[in-house]
Amino acid sequence: MTTSTTFLGLGAMGTALATAALDAGRPAVVWNRTPQRTHDLAARGAAVAATVAEAVAGDGVIVVCLFDHRSVHAVLDPVAAELSGRTVVNLTTTTPNESRELATWTAQHGATYLDGAIMAVPETIGQPGAAILYSGSDAAFTRHRALLDLWGTSSFVGTDAGLAPLHDMAMLVGMYTMFAGFLHGAAMVGSEGVSATEFTARQAPFLAAMTGQLAGLAATVDAKDYTGAGQQSLRFTEAALAALLRATAEQGVNGEVLKPVHDIVTRQIAAGYGEHGTARIVEELRSAR
Numbered sequence: 001m002t003t004s005t006t007f008l009g010l011g012a013m014g015t016a017l018a019t020a021a022l023d024a025g026r027p028a029v030v031w032n033r034t035p036q037r038t039h040d041l042a043a044r045g046a047a048v049a050a051t052v053a054e055a056v057a058g059d060g061v062i063v064v065c066l067f068d069h070r071s072v073h074a075v076l077d078p079v080a081a082e083l084s085g086r087t088v089v090n091l092t093t094t095t096p097n098e099s100r101e102l103a104t105w106t107a108q109h110g111a112t113y114l115d116g117a118i119m120a121v122p123e124t125i126g127q128p129g130a131a132i133l134y135s136g137s138d139a140a141f142t143r144h145r146a147l148l149d150l151w152g153t154s155s156f157v158g159t160d161a162g163l164a165p166l167h168d169m170a171m172l173v174g175m176y177t178m179f180a181g182f183l184h185g186a187a188m189v190g191s192e193g194v195s196a197t198e199f200t201a202r203q204a205p206f207l208a209a210m211t212g213q214l215a216g217l218a219a220t221v222d223a224k225d226y227t228g229a230g231q232q233s234l235r236f237t238e239a240a241l242a243a244l245l246r247a248t249a250e251q252g253v254n255g256e257v258l259k260p261v262h263d264i265v266t267r268q269i270a271a272g273y274g275e276h277g278t279a280r281i282v283e284e285l286r287s288a289r
């Protein structure tokens with residue numbers, strides 16, 4: 001008999017994960033707080049557990065995909081005694097420290113912990129482009145690789161359980177600030193009646209091309225040498241940002257997305273780094289530590 005994988009949490013993402021497993025012919029036991037969400041999976045052949053205790057009664061890997069750290073504890077705490085010897089793969093979004101706490105907590109109950117950070121939406125699980133970063137137990141990552149690879153490209157980023165969510169959240173910072181910058185630009189051209197759709201046709205390829213600059217910035221940051229040749233100076237960047245803020249104000253658009261970047265650059269220049277490269281912004285950001 002093939003061991004069943006347990007799925008706890010059948011929201012949009014948990015359902016996508018369980019569906020991929022079932023479609024690959026793997027037996028699954030599913031549980032969700034709201035039982036109605038189990039119906040489609042039952043129709044695909046999943047065994048539906050009425051309680052969490054029933055769901056974890058087997059000996060397969062336990063895949064957890066709940067709302068947040070608090071809901072993971074709400075679901076797992078009552079069955080803590082049943083987790084000994086089991087592997088928990090937690091794909092719930094948590095902060096790095098929340099993941100470390102869960103790794104410690106599962107270890108205290110004799111279980112193995114693998115944290116996953118999903119870089120995909122439910123519709124793309126199992127499709128090209130879906131990626132999941134893992135951290136925690138490297139043995140669990142290796143042992144369950146066939147299951148993990150059903151969902152997307154699997155990468156192991158380290159045995160510190162907090163590393164996968166750390167990468168996830170660092171990447172999302174780039175995404176959200178890019179989205180906010182895009183919307184700022186859309187508001188600027190929109191002030192003259194240019195549609196956001198028309199703007200996007202020009203902006204999207206430009207941003208894609210600009211990602212080519214990231215490797216150079218990264219090399220500078222890693223070398224911590226902001227004085228090397230070919231770097232755009234903070235003084236140059238300040239002049240550019242000041243012009244962008246003037247144009248923003250002239251168009252009657254709110255500049256509060258861009259202003260903090262200008263503030264950082266201005267502070268760096270005031271500290272005497274005007275001729276240093278713009279990648280030196282990272283030093284100002286690090287200094288909050």
Ligand code: NDP
Nearest residue numbers: 009010011012013014033034066067071074092093118121
């Ligand atoms: P949903 O809101 O669709 O589902 C949330 C799930 O958590 C449901 O199964 C819900 O149960 C359950 N839940 C919430 N609180 C509790 C609780 N206190 N006790 C028991 N169960 C609880 O979210 P998603 O499925 O979209 O997301 C799940 C996780 O995946 C999140 O951490 C999210 O950040 C992450 N993720 C999601 C992505 C996405 O695009 N959707 C992308 C990347 C990561 P019930 O049905 O009873 O409400």
